[in-house]
Amino acid sequence: MIRLGCLIFSACLLPLAAKELVPVPSGLSDYALDVAPETSKLLLKKGDLLAICGDSITEQRRYSVLMETYIAACLPELQIRCRQYGWSGEKADGFLGRMKSDVLRFKPDVATTCYGMNDFRYVAYQDDIAAEYRKNQESVVKMFKDAGCKVVLGSPGIIDSVPPWVKNSVVTQKELNLSLSRFRNIDVDIAGEEQVPFADVYTPMLLADYTAKTKISPDFKTSGNDGVHPDWAGHVVMAYAFLKGLGFDGNLGTITYDDSKGTATATGGHEVLSTTDGKITLRSNKLAFCPGPGPLDKFDSIQTGMELVAFDDDLNRFILQIPSPKAASYQVTWGDQTKSFSAAEMKSGINLPKEFDANPMVGPFNKIEEAVARKQAYETRQIKDLAHGPEGSADIDETFDLSEKARAPLADQVAKAFRPLEHTITIVAGS
Secondary structure, three states, X not given: OOOOOOOOXXXXXXOOOOOOEOOOOHHHOOXXXXXXXXXXXXXXXXXXXXXXXEOHHHHOOOXXXXXXXXXXXXXXXXXXXXXXXXXXXXOHXXXXXXXXXXXXXXXXXXXEEEOOOOOOXXXXXXXXXXXXXXXXXXXXXXXXXXXXXXXXXXXXXXXXXXXXXXXXXXXXXXXXXXXXXXXXXXXXXXXXXXXOOEEOOHHHHHHHHHHHHHHOOXXXXXXXXXXXXXXXXXXXXXXXXXXXXXXXXXXXXXXXXEOOOOEEEEOOOEEEEEEEOOEEEEEEOOOOOOOOOOOOOOOOOHHHHHHHOOHHHHHOEEEXXXXXXXXXXXXXXXXXXXXXXXXXXXXXXXXXXXXXXXXXXXXXXXXXXXXXXXXXXXXXXXXXXXXXXXXXHHOHHHHHHHHHHHXXXXXXXXXXXXXXXXXXXXXXXXX
């Protein structure tokens, strides 16, 4: 597999001094991005309800599906419940108006928000528009806090072209992105003032877009064909930002093989059932994030998105290692794929899902994703068509009671989609 290589700037994730700016490539030198601290520990506890809130980009049900699938597949022991609340065209003030009815009635423990794309009104930065956004974002945060819900304040992302609905023929794509960067910095300020976690959607999207346009094609659109609504690659970047904002550390387990004794041990929810002549049979009680093979140069590809950020390195580490290798090289087989690794690579550990895209976890992972997608599709209908339709106007409480009965089996299907997986990894020493 050809790797694109990521423009990763670790300083983007470090809690540096407030006046220090995030370093960006020289081609992005006009963007002054205030530093935001990273989330140092996981915010979610076993059994928590996570509310994923936002505008039409959230209603696309892509980054939200990727987030929920990651949580259900990679950390099933947490038994996290999720609900998606995307609403097309929404601004922070619109969300404020429906928070109590749509979201807080379910008593979420943690919520993520993603607003700003509509709030900045697709114009060059204006102080009065920014002030309104700040006021509304502060109100959203305070309402969640007053309800006892932890909130991860997400920034807006970027645009890839002036969208077709913008009638101002003078404004440029760069002016709009610079305006969005300042709205992102407003969210950094609010997160600091209110002492809530922050999900930096803007910076990884900006860097991913720069990487893609440099290494793949100048026409690559991280934010999708219309310049605003990402396809799968951009949504992977968004999911990455929110999962980091929630505090996931990406450690999904380690398999350690003793080359001298021919034995193996496993951690992180994986059990070694047997080891014979380098063939390790495992029962995995969690999956890695394994969507399967796909192109690495298309903006409608999940795999491309995983390449544009350090998704595997930061969030998807399922490691195989030989601490004291006896041979100079090894062949490792997982599923239908076999690859060769040096002794040094095996000693430091190889990240299995990063190296083997067509592995035994792909099928089970995709079944979970399909169940999540069905549930989230109904959640859009439940909120937009029913609760805010004629039924909800007649009796909002009864509408939610009835629609919850329809949603319940879909949520059950997500929970039941995960099953422990038995699979084998074979290690053969080379000369």
